[in-house]
Amino acid sequence: MTQPQRLQHGSKGQAVRQLQQRLNQAGANLFLDGDFGDETEKSVRAYQLKIGLVVDGVAGEKTLAALAGADCSKLLGNIHLVDGAKRLGVDLASIYAVNEVESAGAGFLSNGKPKILFERHQMHRLLSTPRHEGDDAAALKAHADQLAILHPNLVNVRPGGYAGDTAEHQRLASAKLIDALCAPEACSWGAFQIMGYHWQRLGYASLDDFTTRMAISEAEQFEAFVRFIEADPALHKALKAKKWAEFAKRYNGPAYARNLYDVKLERAYERHAGCGCGQKVAA
Template identity: 35%
Template structure:
């Protein structure tokens, strides 16, 4: 198969893609941003337009057998255990050598794109083969993000992301050595950063059905796409407040929320949790 230097259309994400795909698993833009920042510094393509990629010789080793494995070991492309500090600045020359030995095993042994999805995990990311996944990643960062969301759901990690259980998320996404690299603390720090940055307003398309009930609670001080969704619900119920659906959960939104909760027989605490979301759905 010809790979054209792993250069495709290289279309970047649009701002709306993060809240749109996050909505499908009940999270806001901030959670998605945090994971992207930690995995690939928020960018899915390198300076030459190739998907960001890290070749893992220990993964190549476990996907090879007999003579092919011996050849890869002899060329320094495969070894049985992960080694720290063994990564060159550009992994593509290694990948090119590995492709000559076994294309499928080579693509499986690399982590790709915004979410750094290991080619070995192509099925969990929604693709029939690593080749299909890499082709999609060459063309559009939207495919990177969609695959990351599928991977989270397939592996039951979407709960951890919704609940901000950073250790559980890091363990499932990055493996048992997550703490060595501080993935959990980096995720928490990235989320804290993005939680103070205004999000892209997003309302689910008409006819999509009831909202996805998030497990993330929102209340005074919250910001983002989930706040916009909640404010739209309040406005549709005839509860007006200063600022409208601006994505900022301030005092006026809190007061309107308490009125809405009282009208629906709920505890009027001004906090939108599962019971309040459920009554709205």
């Protein structure tokens, strides 16, 4: 699968020259040298601010698409990050860093559906979990185990079986035939990969309310992320204190160190704070 193009400070070549040309067409005055330096980054930030995108200074998939004339109505806007930082009482640069490192990039697929990842091990756990008085936990687990034998790609004690992109929606549709409630709960939704089973804890009226909102816009997906932070005092405290290892451990799980999430967060924070976008916005 081809990775989305991402041009940033230090990038060089014909793709950067083309970027500079498009920025000039949008009002910049750059020398077309194919070198993504300070002036090109400033122009990218100015363009992003002008059209309402997240002002991160990186010409990624969204910025390049916008320069090519794509519809940006569903995309996360800078105003959403500013409002989220105020609501959480954290530096704006901290929110920029989390958005850069923890989000899955674009929150929607090319066909317009929200990005999801179906987690078969969560499906097994949810099928095994009593929900009503009188539920027999042993019987539920036995049923889940039987389903795991019949449909190991959809119900399993081990994670995996991912198909990616639109095929994840096909996995979800198949899982709904097994259990229409557990299946969407067993998915992570949107750019910030919020699991469906959190819907009630995050204050949504129903699971359907949550999934419907995740399909509206990246702003709604970011709202779910803000609620997720608010619902976890320890996670919120770690973000406020910029304790990146603690934040990454709680957000990503025990594999955070292997994937260097804490290092990536710290570096992203320093870059955004250094550019002047890290001013405190808390009241």
